[in-house]
Amino acid sequence: MAEESTGFWIGGNTAGWLGAPAAGVRSLEVAADGSWRLGPVVDVGSNPMYLAWNGPVLAVAHEVSPGAVSTWRLDPSDPHGLQPVSPADAADGDPCHLAFDPSGRWVLAANYSGGSITSHPSGADPDGSTEAVAAATTAATAAPAWRRAAFSGTGPDASRQSSSHLHQAVVDADRGRVLGPDLGADRIRLVEVDARTGALRDAGSIALHPGAGPRHLVIRGGLALVANELDRTVSIIDLETDAELAWAPVAPGVASRGLGLSAIRITRGGIVLVGDRDADALAALRFDAETRTLEPLASVPTGGRHPRDLELTHDERHALVADLASGSIAVVALDAEGAPLRVVDTIVTEAPACLARVPR
Numbered sequence: 001m002a003e004e005s006t007g008f009w010i011g012g013n014t015a016g017w018l019g020a021p022a023a024g025v026r027s028l029e030v031a032a033d034g035s036w037r038l039g040p041v042v043d044v045g046s047n048p049m050y051l052a053w054n055g056p057v058l059a060v061a062h063e064v065s066p067g068a069v070s071t072w073r074l075d076p077s078d079p080h081g082l083q084p085v086s087p088a089d090a091a092d093g094d095p096c097h098l099a100f101d102p103s104g105r106w107v108l109a110a111n112y113s114g115g116s117i118t119s120h121p122s123g124a125d126p127d128g129s130t131e132a133v134a135a136a137t138t139a140a141t142a143a144p145a146w147r148r149a150a151f152s153g154t155g156p157d158a159s160r161q162s163s164s165h166l167h168q169a170v171v172d173a174d175r176g177r178v179l180g181p182d183l184g185a186d187r188i189r190l191v192e193v194d195a196r197t198g199a200l201r202d203a204g205s206i207a208l209h210p211g212a213g214p215r216h217l218v219i220r221g222g223l224a225l226v227a228n229e230l231d232r233t234v235s236i237i238d239l240e241t242d243a244e245l246a247w248a249p250v251a252p253g254v255a256s257r258g259l260g261l262s263a264i265r266i267t268r269g270g271i272v273l274v275g276d277r278d279a280d281a282l283a284a285l286r287f288d289a290e291t292r293t294l295e296p297l298a299s300v301p302t303g304g305r306h307p308r309d310l311e312l313t314h315d316e317r318h319a320l321v322a323d324l325a326s327g328s329i330a331v332v333a334l335d336a337e338g339a340p341l342r343v344v345d346t347i348v349t350e351a352p353a354c355l356a357r358v359p360r
Helices: 131-142
Strands: 006-012 025-030 036-042 048-054 057-062 068-075 078-090 095-100 106-111 116-121 148-150 170-172 177-182 187-193 200-207 214-220 223-228 233-238 243-249 261-266 271-276 281-288 293-301 307-312 318-323 328-334 340-348 352-357
Touching: 006 057, 025 078, 036 078, 036 340, 048 095, 057 078, 057 095, 068 095, 068 106, 078 116, 095 170, 106 177, 106 187, 116 187, 116 200, 148 200, 170 214, 177 214, 187 214, 200 243, 214 261, 223 261, 223 271, 233 293, 243 293, 271 293, 271 307, 281 307, 293 340, 307 352, 318 340, 318 352, 328 352
Parallel strands: 048 352, 261 307
Antiparallel strands: 006 025, 006 048, 006 352, 025 036, 048 057, 057 068, 068 078, 095 106, 106 116, 116 148, 170 177, 177 187, 187 200, 214 223, 223 233, 233 243, 261 271, 271 281, 281 293, 307 318, 318 328, 328 340
16 A cells, blocks of 8 residues: 555453444554555454553553453564563453553553553563563562552442543553543542652542543643543643643534543644544544634534544544444544545454554
8 A cells, every 4th residue: 555554453352241342452553545454363362442552562451351461563474463471461351452661561441430540561672672571570570569549439420430431541651650540539540650669659630520421532732632432521630730721512512412522632633532432423623722722613424323533644634433333433534634524444353452653
């Protein structure tokens, strides 16, 4: 395919929660014109619901109870194959999101039912050196109790917020910490990571408005934009003062079906894209960093059901939306700022749960 193409790996729901179950993960290449090519399915273990890249290393969250985290690397003899790097390391209850710490030695997992963030040896540095394998393994064996930061809290929605539910781990490199949206407690948890040992330290939290149910966030400079699953809003967070500044509804004309919002991205042009499971659509808001405001802009139906994740191509000509329940990925054309225009194609693949963009 063309040099401008973007590579992805697709995480899949093998447990059959919604639609036909996937059999594993697979590669996807999308060209600048929106054409695409799927790779064969690769079995990496049970329920690989979320994937994250760090250089040549791919981390996999096995979202089961208690769950696990494993790492893999591209097979040098097969661009659509994977080889194991680090065996599955036990997680803390339905790990649903992953991120690498800045050193590359630790994979940070957000554990939904465990209400925690845990750190796991990645098995390799970004350059593929093996020194990190011994260092990370030794540190993890020496101090396993330090590799878990657990939280407690509740919110006003008794059916969804009876305890803490960590839904994501995002590295805030400028401030030397990790941000963890806690859907159950209406807070963004703040965690510090020791790069040598993987030790985690609770560094406080940022309170959101009651009933928000924060799920995913993106960082833009000194601000974070948070997709709130439960009340269908996006919050603006000041990361210097650790305060919620404002929030705005997403697609206010859409009736709630109790599914809410999912993933969130922001384009270089300042367009915030959000997966809207109540509308089965890709919603867009215009973000003004100077006035710190959000304005609903558009809502484009994906043609599928239950948009769980979304990602941008490197050139930001297209957004891809993983519709878990319909077994499809919508390829959505974007305008010059990144606002969604229309679905230009649909990729059929069983239970796509995650789109992990391959680094350039």
